[in-house]
Amino acid sequence: MRENSGSRNSNSSYEENVENEDALSMDAESSSSTPRKPSPPKVVANRYRLGKLLGSGSYSDVHFATDKVTGDGVAVKLEWKRAEKTNKLIGEVDFYEDVQNVVGIPRVHWSGSKGEYNIMVLDLLGPSLDNYFKKRKRFSLKTVVMLGRQMIERLEHVHDCGVLYRDIKPHNFVMGRGEKGCGRVHLVDFGLCKRYRDEKTGTHCKMRHSKGRGVTGTVRYSSINIHEGYDASRRDDLLALGYVFLHLLRGDLPWLGLKAKNKKAKHELIRKKKIETSDEELCAGWPQEFVQYFKHCKSLDFYDRPDYVTLRGLLDSALVRSGQFNDGQYDWTSMECQTRSHGERSDSKDSKETVAETLDTGRKRKHGK
Numbered sequence: 001m002r003e004n005s006g007s008r009n010s011n012s013s014y015e016e017n018v019e020n021e022d023a024l025s026m027d028a029e030s031s032s033s034t035p036r037k038p039s040p041p042k043v044v045a046n047r048y049r050l051g052k053l054l055g056s057g058s059y060s061d062v063h064f065a066t067d068k069v070t071g072d073g074v075a076v077k078l079e080w081k082r083a084e085k086t087n088k089l090i091g092e093v094d095f096y097e098d099v100q101n102v103v104g105i106p107r108v109h110w111s112g113s114k115g116e117y118n119i120m121v122l123d124l125l126g127p128s129l130d131n132y133f134k135k136r137k138r139f140s141l142k143t144v145v146m147l148g149r150q151m152i153e154r155l156e157h158v159h160d161c162g163v164l165y166r167d168i169k170p171h172n173f174v175m176g177r178g179e180k181g182c183g184r185v186h187l188v189d190f191g192l193c194k195r196y197r198d199e200k201t202g203t204h205c206k207m208r209h210s211k212g213r214g215v216t217g218t219v220r221y222s223s224i225n226i227h228e229g230y231d232a233s234r235r236d237d238l239l240a241l242g243y244v245f246l247h248l249l250r251g252d253l254p255w256l257g258l259k260a261k262n263k264k265a266k267h268e269l270i271r272k273k274k275i276e277t278s279d280e281e282l283c284a285g286w287p288q289e290f291v292q293y294f295k296h297c298k299s300l301d302f303y304d305r306p307d308y309v310t311l312r313g314l315l316d317s318a319l320v321r322s323g324q325f326n327d328g329q330y331d332w333t334s335m336e337c338q339t340r341s342h343g344e345r346s347d348s349k350d351s352k353e354t355v356a357e358t359l360d361t362g363r364k365r366k367h368g369k
């Protein structure tokens, strides 16, 4: 159900949404001059009672909430309307809805506004890859491969819906909950998405280039094309994903921690370092399939459809050659499954799993749109 539905945000309004560590620190600096953020509502849509904070991004807070009707947990994403980039969440709801009804994308239960907040109610998920990465500092090859092939599947689906994701980072990949769900990677945060096909004709948008424009997305994972001012296309989501894989495996990237006098200079240093670092150097010590992954993505033209099957096959091959197999056991699997980690009722039925199974069978969700 949606209340106070807004029209789709124009793509251009997202163009300069630079989301990165620098943007975050600037937000923090400017916060003293902005009004104080009010407390979030206690109850949303007369139905969802807000609980503890699950996570925060650049523009929003995500809270645990209890659905008073079913007793189940849900996630509530809140954007303070008076924050610098307003009403981003309303556009995000549209993109969420465009890519719904598939395993690995949370369902939107409700969206609307209350007081000073734009709000969206979503399926409740578990910890993000960033949560795990912060604790573990590195992931094993097996974990990266098991995650990676699902991450490629998510992007394939989003791309096949005519949408570019443009905000690849570990924070935006979130594990599910429950016995089966906790092995499943979900894609969240459609706030920087953009359509690359005309909705009526299906024509791919034309490539534009504008030197010196800001980077959309997270700079550390941005492809060189984006640094150089080209519009993003499907290849750039997959290149960013490649950088995420290597970050998770290595625990670092050669361009992290570079110091510069301002944001522009820092981005330039990062761009140069990315160009200087060969794929072989970046992937040294890891299966050569990762080099091939980058080679494939870099061989793609702006308009090309990536070969998602081949990319997943490369990950599978890397795992097989290392003498391991995809047994569903992540580095953290021995830790307590996420079910109770977000403070929900431990006796609650695994409703999310039921949802996932429903989606598996292809049944369409009824949406009050």
Ligand SMILES: Nc1ncnc2c1ncn2[C@@H]1O[C@H](COP(=O)(O)OP(=O)(O)O)[C@@H](O)[C@H]1O
Pocket (backbone or CB within 6 Å): 054, 055, 056, 057, 058, 059, 060, 061, 062, 075, 077, 106, 122, 123, 124, 125, 126, 127, 128, 171, 172, 174, 188, 189, 190, 191
């Ligand atoms: N459905 C969800 N269930 C549980 N946690 C979530 C859910 N959606 C997001 N989160 C957590 O909240 C964080 C911020 O959400 P996100 O949608 O990425 O916000 P932003 O657009 O501000 O970056 C995520 O990194 C994740 O840790």
Ligand SMILES: [Mg+2]
Pocket (backbone or CB within 6 Å): 057, 058, 171, 172, 189
């Ligand atoms: Mg996010």
